[in-house]
Amino acid sequence: MPVVLHVGCGPKDIRRMPAYFQDGTWREIRLDIDAAVRPDVLGSMTDMGAVESGSVEAVFSSHNIEHLFPHEVPVALAEFQRVLGPTGFALITCPDLQTVASHVANGRLLDPLYQSGLGPITPLDILYGHRESIARGNHFMAHRGGFTMRTLGAALQETGFGRVVIHRRQPHFDLWAVAMRTDPGEEAGNALAGRLFPT
Numbered sequence: 001m002p003v004v005l006h007v008g009c010g011p012k013d014i015r016r017m018p019a020y021f022q023d024g025t026w027r028e029i030r031l032d033i034d035a036a037v038r039p040d041v042l043g044s045m046t047d048m049g050a051v052e053s054g055s056v057e058a059v060f061s062s063h064n065i066e067h068l069f070p071h072e073v074p075v076a077l078a079e080f081q082r083v084l085g086p087t088g089f090a091l092i093t094c095p096d097l098q099t100v101a102s103h104v105a106n107g108r109l110l111d112p113l114y115q116s117g118l119g120p121i122t123p124l125d126i127l128y129g130h131r132e133s134i135a136r137g138n139h140f141m142a143h144r145g146g147f148t149m150r151t152l153g154a155a156l157q158e159t160g161f162g163r164v165v166i167h168r169r170q171p172h173f174d175l176w177a178v179a180m181r182t183d184p185g186e187e188a189g190n191a192l193a194g195r196l197f198p199t
């Protein structure tokens with residue numbers, strides 16, 4: 001059974017996984033820095049030493065890498081790459097700061113942009129982390145960095161992935177990237193991205 005390492009998983013909820021991983025063939029291993037979400041592996045994505053090199057077919061990271069300081073990003077992406085087997089891939093989604101910045105520039109810092117499971121999300125929440133969670137004392141929810149399509153693509157290329165495909169989803173304010181450990185070629189890479197990315 002292929003394994004998907006769900007990094008920064010949050011509370012257990014299969015509905016948080018993309019449809020691709022919900023076909024009954026995947027085994028999910030949940031990793032998070034916050035013991036309160038009861039992960040299978042407790043730790044930071046910058047040091048996933050508990051996960052053997054080349055031992056998973058996929059890494060899934062959703063609204064998670066923006067919690068790192070910029071200097072930690074290459075460390076975490078190298079960890080994602082290390083734990084993947086030769087035909088494995090990392091599926092990463094995070095806020096698109098370029099789209100969010102246009103709302104800030106238009107004076108809408110505190111206007112809700114969309115509803116999440118946590119409630120309404122404003123540009124300020126996207127820039128610095130979900131304010132209500134942080135006010136309750138959950139500092140793991142603070143954001144320390146962020147990405148545009150260009151900077152996320154560059155960070156993944158610099159990690160040395162074989163092929164990277166990125167999609168900027170508007171008006172959803174997010175980026176979706178798939179980074180393949182080995183290059184399967186343009187056609188196969190785009191086909192995989194097409195199956196993984198939401199519409």
Ligand SMILES: C[S@@+](CC[C@H](N)C(=O)[O-])C[C@H]1O[C@@H](n2cnc3c(N)ncnc32)[C@H](O)[C@@H]1O
Nearest residue numbers: 008009010032033034044045062063064067140
């Ligand atoms: C905004 S939540 C996203 C939860 C879930 N992935 C989702 O999309 O609904 C961010 C998660 O990343 C976790 N996190 C923050 N920093 C982390 C780190 N350095 N390593 C692993 N997980 C981290 C937090 O504890 C939290 O569960």
